[in-house]
Amino acid sequence: MERLSNISMAVVxxxxxxxxxxGDLLHHDIRRVSSQELSRxxxxxxxxIRQDLNCFGGFGQQGxxxxxxxxxxxxxxxxGLNRTYRTIIIGAGNVGRAIANYTYFEExxxxxxxxxxxxxxxxxxxxxxxxVLPIEEVENFIKDNGxxxxxxxxxxxxxxxxxxxxxxxxxxxxxxxxxxxxxxxSDVIIxxxxxxxxxFTISYLLKEREDLKKKRK
Amino acid sequence: MERLSNISMAVVxxxxxxxxxxGDLLHHDIRRVSSQELSRxxxxxxxxIRQDLNCFGGFGQQGxxxxxxxxxxxxxxxxGLNRTYRTIIIGAGNVGRAIANYTYFEExxxxxxxxxxxxxxxxxxxxxxxxVLPIEEVENFIKDNGxxxxxxxxxxxxxxxxxxxxxxxxxxxxxxxxxxxxxxxSDVIIxxxxxxxxxFTISYLLKEREDLKKKRK
DNA sequence: TAGATTGTTAATCGATTAACAATC
DNA sequence: TAGATTGTTAATCGATTAACAATC
Numbered sequence: 508m509e510r511l512s513n514i515s516m517a518v519v520x521x522x523x524x525x526x527x528x529x530g531d532l533l534h535h536d537i538r539r540v541s542s543q544e545l546s547r548x549x550x551x552x553x554x555x556i557r558q559d560l561n562c563f564g565g566f567g568q569q570g571x572x573x574x575x576x577x578x579x580x581x582x583x584x585x586x587g588l589n590r591t592y593r594t595i596i597i598g599a600g601n602v603g604r605a606i607a608n609y610t611y612f613e614e615x616x617x618x619x620x621x622x623x624x625x626x627x628x629x630x631x632x633x634x635x636x637x638x639v640l641p642i643e644e645v646e647n648f649i650k651d652n653g654x655x656x657x658x659x660x661x662x663x664x665x666x667x668x669x670x671x672x673x674x675x676x677x678x679x680x681x682x683x684x685x686x687x688x689x690x691x692x693s694d695v696i697i698x699x700x701x702x703x704x705x706x707f708t709i710s711y712l713l714k715e716r717e718d719l720k721k722k723r724k
Numbered sequence: 725m726e727r728l729s730n731i732s733m734a735v736v737x738x739x740x741x742x743x744x745x746x747g748d749l750l751h752h753d754i755r756r757v758s759s760q761e762l763s764r765x766x767x768x769x770x771x772x773i774r775q776d777l778n779c780f781g782g783f784g785q786q787g788x789x790x791x792x793x794x795x796x797x798x799x800x801x802x803x804g805l806n807r808t809y810r811t812i813i814i815g816a817g818n819v820g821r822a823i824a825n826y827t828y829f830e831e832x833x834x835x836x837x838x839x840x841x842x843x844x845x846x847x848x849x850x851x852x853x854x855x856v857l858p859i860e861e862v863e864n865f866i867k868d869n870g871x872x873x874x875x876x877x878x879x880x881x882x883x884x885x886x887x888x889x890x891x892x893x894x895x896x897x898x899x900x901x902x903x904x905x906x907x908x909x910s911d912v913i914i915x916x917x918x919x920x921x922x923x924f925t926i927s928y929l930l931k932e933r934e935d936l937k938k939k940r941k
Numbered sequence: 942t943a944g945a946t947t948g949t950t951a952a953t954c955g956a957t958t959a960a961c962a963a964t965c
Numbered sequence: 966t967a968g969a970t971t972g973t974t975a976a977t978c979g980a981t982t983a984a985c986a987a988t989c
Contacts, residue, residue: 512932517980519928523921527903541946550905553946554982561948569947570989586924587931605822611903611920616927656926679933680926686744686828688767696929700922703828704740705915707803709873709897710833711736712913714804715729716896734956758970770970771958778972786971787965 509694518559522586524549525559529579541572591616592680594656595648597669599624599632599639602684603660607635620652625665642669649676656680663687726911735776739803741766742776746796758789808833809897810870814886815877816841816849816856819901823875824852837869842882859886866893873897880904 510516528549532540542553549556560566560578563585567573583589594617596603606612607619622634625642632639640648648654657673659666659681666685673681680696683689686704689697727733745766749757759770766773777783777795780802784790800806811834813820823829824836839851842859849856857865865871874890876883876898883902890898897913900906903920 510929510932511936514932515980519925520921522928523918523924524905526924527921543946552982554984555980557947558949558981565948567947568989569987570945572946585928585931587927588924592927592930601822601825605818608818609919612923615920615923617923655930680930682923682926688741694933696926696933698922698926698929700917700919701740702826702917703832704737704744705917706829706832706834706899707740707743707805708736709899709913709915710804710809711739711802712727712915713809713872713897714802715727715731716911716913719728732956760970769958771960772956774971775957775973782972784971785965786963787969789970 514562518562521551521555521559522582524551525556526579526582526586526588529575529582532575533579537575539572540575540578542567544572588616591618592656593618593620593652593654594658595619595621595623595645595654596658596660597623597642597645597673598660598662598685599626599629599634600660600662603658604634606658606660606684607637617656620654621648623648645669646672646676649673649678654678656682658682658684660684731779735779738768738772738776739799741768742773743796743799743803743805746792746799749792750796754792756789757792757795759784761789805833808835809873810835810837811873811875812836812838812840812862812865812871813875813877814840814859814862814890815879815902816843816846816851817877817879820875820877821851823877823901824854834873837871838865840865862886863889863893866890866895871895873899875899875901877901 525545528545542556545556546553557567564581566578566581596607596619599622603622607622613619619635619637622637622639623642623645624630624639629639630641655678657678659670661669663686666687667689670681670689670691674691674693674695678695681689681698683697683699684702686701688699691697742762745762759773762773763770774784781798783795783798813824813836816839820839824839830836836852836854839854839856840859840862841847841856846856847858872895874895876887878886880903883900883904884906887898887906887908891908891910891912895912898906898915900914900916901919903918905916906914908914
């Protein structure tokens with residue numbers, strides 16, 4: 508996944524946060540906000556916020572700040588939230604089921620079209636109104652339904668191979684919950700959620716904190 | 725969560741990846757590995773790998789490289805995986821249940837002691853052998869069982885308040901799946917898994933890719 | 942108009958990469 | 966010993982912060 512854009516990933520990963528905080532402000536009927544106030548709320552510096560927003564356009568007004576609703580909508584457009592996406596989930600285990608039932612997901616425009624698994628015990632189960640289909644049917648399903656995003660909730664083994672199949676069917680984005688780094692020579696978008704890496708970060712930081720405490724004595 | 729350590733978070737977040745890849749090598753009975761080979765496998769530069777590892781000690785040997793098993797164990801120790809952690813899950817919804825049943829979780833030493841919810845319909849349910857308890861009991865439970873890590877799988881609303889309660893009971897780490905940034909004036913470790921931010925990154929990148937394609941025409 | 946706050950350039954900071962002497 | 970590869974310092978790159986002129 509090479510990127511030719513001049514927007515750095517550091518900026519991209521702050522955008523959803525801006526969007527969320529602006530949504531909160533809007534919810535509280537706040538009409539305008541300055542970069543200084545956004546800084547106070549988000550913890551980023553005002554300077555960084557202005558720099559980030561100016562990657563996409565001059566949404567503010569000197570002496571006034573930003574119109575909350577306008578900026579919220581602009582960020583929604585920038586984030587591609589002004590449309591819906593057709594998605595499928597591969598793997599009907601605990602994680603797959605949790606994502607399927609995650610209300611925020613469909614609310615944000617990610618529409619679940621189908622669920623797949625290779626375990627005969629799971630095939631036929633109904634999850635969020637979708638019958639779990641055998642993985643063999645995924646290629647035709649993607650083509651027939653114009654699926655754009657696949658969510659991988661599979662075990663480590665086999666995930667790479669499934670991902671290759673998906674890419675060959677023309678999948679545009681993969682949200683990967685499997686604990687592997689996919690190697691795909693294609694410009695498919697891959698976003699990893701590596702839960703164990705996140706967890707190990709906690710244990711590292713806990714240990715570090717204890718070690719520092721000991722040292723100070 | 726202030727850090728006094730001189731190890732940057734950029735380094736910390738690469739450690740679990742090194743650990744995982746070394747586990748894979750070990751699993752394939754590979755005894756030694758050079759930073760160059762690790763670079764090929766992980767995608768990080770050899771220089772960066774050596775720099776990262778040398779934050780914690782000289783684990784390699786000139787002219788030889790690194791002993792896979794030794795480095796794997798060292799990284800396990802650095803990550804604090806040589807012990808167990810007592811955990812509870814707050815929120816017995818889809819995400820809470822998925823984490824409870826996530827096998828990788830207990831395998832890595834994070835032992836689930838209890839589940840809590842404030843919804844009377846969920847209280848009393850049994851999840852992974854644990855009866856879901858009313859949230860009111862969480863304070864005594866933490867103290868009585870020496871719970872160190874809390875996993876927040878709660879809806880946006882109320883999460884901040886619960887987190888404050890947990891901190892007052894002496895919780896050391898919070899794994900936060902709720903779509904809020906916790907504001908806690910304490911040195912508790914907070915690790916966020918913001919699924920919607922991850923998802924919005926995909927939609928952003930998909931949109932960006934389409935825009936770039938259009939431009940090229 | 943005066944005050945406020947943006948947009949944008951320049952300065953700083955931190956992280957990554959390159960280079961190479963040390964050494965197994 | 967010669968070759969390989971680390972550990973570590975120096976150079977580069979990129980991201981963040983500071984500063985301020987533009988302007989509402």
